[in-house]
Amino acid sequence: MTTATTPNQTQLLTTGQTGRAARARTRRPLRVSRVIYSALAIVIALGWVFPVYWMINSSLLPNRTLQSFIPTFFPVNGSLNNYANTLADGTFFSALGISLSVTLIAVFFCLLFAFLAAVAISRFRFKGRKSFVLAVLIVQMLPAEGLFIAQYKMVASVGLLNSVIGLSVIYTAAVVPFTIWMLRGFVAGIPADLEEAAMVDGLSRTQAFLRITFPLLAPGLVASGVFAFLQAWNEFTVALVLLPAEAMQTLPLWLRGFIQASATRETDWGQVMAASTLVAVPVIIFFLIVQGRMTSGLVSGAVKG
Amino acid sequence: MSSTVATAPEKAAQKDRQVAKPRRRLPTPYLLLIPSVVILLIGMGYPLIWQTITSFQKFGLSQQFGQPAPFVGFENYLSLATNPDMWGVVVRSLVFMAVTAFITLAIGLLLAVLMTAVGKVVRLTLQISLLLAWAMPVVAAMTVWIWLFDRRRGVVNYLLDMIPGVEMNRFAWLENPFTFFMVACIIVVWMSVPFVAFSVYAGLTQVSDEVLEAAQLDGASAWQRLSFIIMPMIRPVIAIVLLLQLIWDLRVFTQITMLQDAGSRAAEFDLLGTYIYKLGAGSQDFGMASAVSIFVLLLTVAISWYYVRSLLKEDEQS
Numbered sequence: 001m002t003t004a005t006t007p008n009q010t011q012l013l014t015t016g017q018t019g020r021a022a023r024a025r026t027r028r029p030l031r032v033s034r035v036i037y038s039a040l041a042i043v044i045a046l047g048w049v050f051p052v053y054w055m056i057n058s059s060l061l062p063n064r065t066l067q068s069f070i071p072t073f074f075p076v077n078g079s080l081n082n083y084a085n086t087l088a089d090g091t092f093f094s095a096l097g098i099s100l101s102v103t104l105i106a107v108f109f110c111l112l113f114a115f116l117a118a119v120a121i122s123r124f125r126f127k128g129r130k131s132f133v134l135a136v137l138i139v140q141m142l143p144a145e146g147l148f149i150a151q152y153k154m155v156a157s158v159g160l161l162n163s164v165i166g167l168s169v170i171y172t173a174a175v176v177p178f179t180i181w182m183l184r185g186f187v188a189g190i191p192a193d194l195e196e197a198a199m200v201d202g203l204s205r206t207q208a209f210l211r212i213t214f215p216l217l218a219p220g221l222v223a224s225g226v227f228a229f230l231q232a233w234n235e236f237t238v239a240l241v242l243l244p245a246e247a248m249q250t251l252p253l254w255l256r257g258f259i260q261a262s263a264t265r266e267t268d269w270g271q272v273m274a275a276s277t278l279v280a281v282p283v284i285i286f287f288l289i290v291q292g293r294m295t296s297g298l299v300s301g302a303v304k305g
Numbered sequence: 306m307s308s309t310v311a312t313a314p315e316k317a318a319q320k321d322r323q324v325a326k327p328r329r330r331l332p333t334p335y336l337l338l339i340p341s342v343v344i345l346l347i348g349m350g351y352p353l354i355w356q357t358i359t360s361f362q363k364f365g366l367s368q369q370f371g372q373p374a375p376f377v378g379f380e381n382y383l384s385l386a387t388n389p390d391m392w393g394v395v396v397r398s399l400v401f402m403a404v405t406a407f408i409t410l411a412i413g414l415l416l417a418v419l420m421t422a423v424g425k426v427v428r429l430t431l432q433i434s435l436l437l438a439w440a441m442p443v444v445a446a447m448t449v450w451i452w453l454f455d456r457r458r459g460v461v462n463y464l465l466d467m468i469p470g471v472e473m474n475r476f477a478w479l480e481n482p483f484t485f486f487m488v489a490c491i492i493v494v495w496m497s498v499p500f501v502a503f504s505v506y507a508g509l510t511q512v513s514d515e516v517l518e519a520a521q522l523d524g525a526s527a528w529q530r531l532s533f534i535i536m537p538m539i540r541p542v543i544a545i546v547l548l549l550q551l552i553w554d555l556r557v558f559t560q561i562t563m564l565q566d567a568g569s570r571a572a573e574f575d576l577l578g579t580y581i582y583k584l585g586a587g588s589q590d591f592g593m594a595s596a597v598s599i600f601v602l603l604l605t606v607a608i609s610w611y612y613v614r615s616l617l618k619e620d621e622q623s
Contacts, residue, residue: 054453143552172344234444284437
């Protein structure tokens with residue numbers, strides 16, 4: 001950086017006059033184009049968020065209003081009736097319970113296992129380390145579509161179809177690779193010197209780790225945990241295969257079943273949108289918490305060049 | 306590294322490291338890896354091996370009821386290679402993947418550049434709107450889009466119908482394969498552009514203003530600055546983002562399944578994911594389903610190889 005700025009500044013000093021002139025020349029058209037760009041950006045922003053808005057808007061409108069040929073763009077006479085009707089039969093809560101148990105089990109074990117593995121690959125140099133990292137990276141790319149038939153067969157053969165355990169095991173395995181990769185960055189970011197200094201001061205290796213490194217890792221664990229949570233919470237493909245019974249549904253399956261059941265009659269879009277909002281809002285809130293880290297996690301290094 | 310003459314403290318440090326090394330040879334790292342390796346072997350490894358074996362077997366309905374599965378060599382793969390359905394699915398999947406990924410990348414790039422060209426408030430507005438779209442769970446997003454494209458009361462048909470001369474009232478988007486995949490493409494692009502835009506924008510903010518200003522003073526036009534300074538600096542980000550998009554657009558099972566729920570389940574609406582699902586869960590032909598799955602996995606590994614390699618390189622540097 002410094003090498004880039006120094007000649008630059010000297011150049012600015014020597015050619016100060018022309019520089020100012022050049023800038024004055026570019027300023028006026030810049031202003032006009034800036035207004036156009038801003039307007040364009042606002043229009044795109046509104047267009048992009050429209051489906052999300054439409055979901056909430058429709059969820060507040062009675063079905064009679066939605067049946068009209070002219071859409072209602074603002075929920076002026078809106079009510080929460082659709083939500084009440086959606087929640088009335090209790091299937092939402094049983095799906096919520098199943099989603100929560102599957103996801104929490106998967107996140108807990110995923111974090112535990114990934115944390116140990118991340119410590120191993122970022123704190124130790126050992127034979128097979130490189131192959132392990134390579135395997136983790138490749139497994140992370142494998143699509144659920146390429147394995148779900150075999151996973152179905154395996155889970156069915158041990159009698160765990162329609163069970164929380166069967167799905168949790170597959171989810172843990174599916175999410176562990178990315179979590180290892182994400183946590184590895186956090187563990188590597190904490191200098192080993194800190195631990196060593198604590199050990200010089202008389203702590204054992206385990207104590208040093210628990211008292212020094214672990215607290216520093218907490219934000220990383222939270223971020224990775226939320227990310228794992230989102231992946232398991234939103235998963236549809238594997239859940240569809242491993243939970244064929246109607247009584248055992250995670251929230252994504254429940255939402256799909258909801259729209260399917262509704263479609264046999266005239267679709268009650270108000271209720272479907274209320275159901276979608278119920279599924280989406282908690283996820284959106286969680287997502288906003290970890291968003292920044294997700295971008296940097298996926299393309300880390302590429303930006304640095 | 307550059308100096309060949311080691312000073313006394315350096316030598317001591319080297320000695321230290323030599324002493325330290327054997328201690329690190331303890332099996333600790335292997336113990337730490339056991340849980341992850343075991344869960345990966347159960348959840349991924351075993352199914353992968355079973356699937357590879359099954360793809361060389363005749364494994365149909367009678368095998369589901371306990372008949373032994375005879376080995377048939379490459380017969381499953383051969384019958385796939387001569388099956389026009391399979392070719393249709395493969396071509397459709399690849400075209401869908403490529404078209405969707407490139408449209409996503411193009412729009413994402415434009416939005417990232419747009420973010421740099423506007424003031425802070427406008428940029429935040431755009432970013433929040435993109436974030437909300439990005440955060441939507443896939444299934445919820447699908448229900449909303451199916452509602453938007455509903456033939457009778459959908460907003461899309463209503464708005465298009467308002468354009469003079471366009472007759473879109475009750476147009477059934479999901480009943481014709483071309484418009485079906487157009488809708489799928491629009492939805493996937495809507496979901497994936499935010500990630501591209503944010504990644505590229507992060508890359509663009511790394512390009513220093515001083516360099517750009519210097520180039521401008523030296524008479525470089527906006528186009529020259531873009532193609533000779535900005536593009537080379539953000540090329541690695543673009544490469545990785547494009548690769549991830551390609552891989553992600555190959556796995557659109559959820560989106561296609563939900564659209565098929567609302568439209569038609571006929572074979573010409575299938576991509577690889579739904580095709581495997583129909584072979585396995587529908588026809589109970591696990592041999593063929595496994596063979597297609599292996600094909601999908603190989604395709605994914607082939608596409609992701611560059612990404613994995615670049616991440617590995619970065620890992621070595623850190």
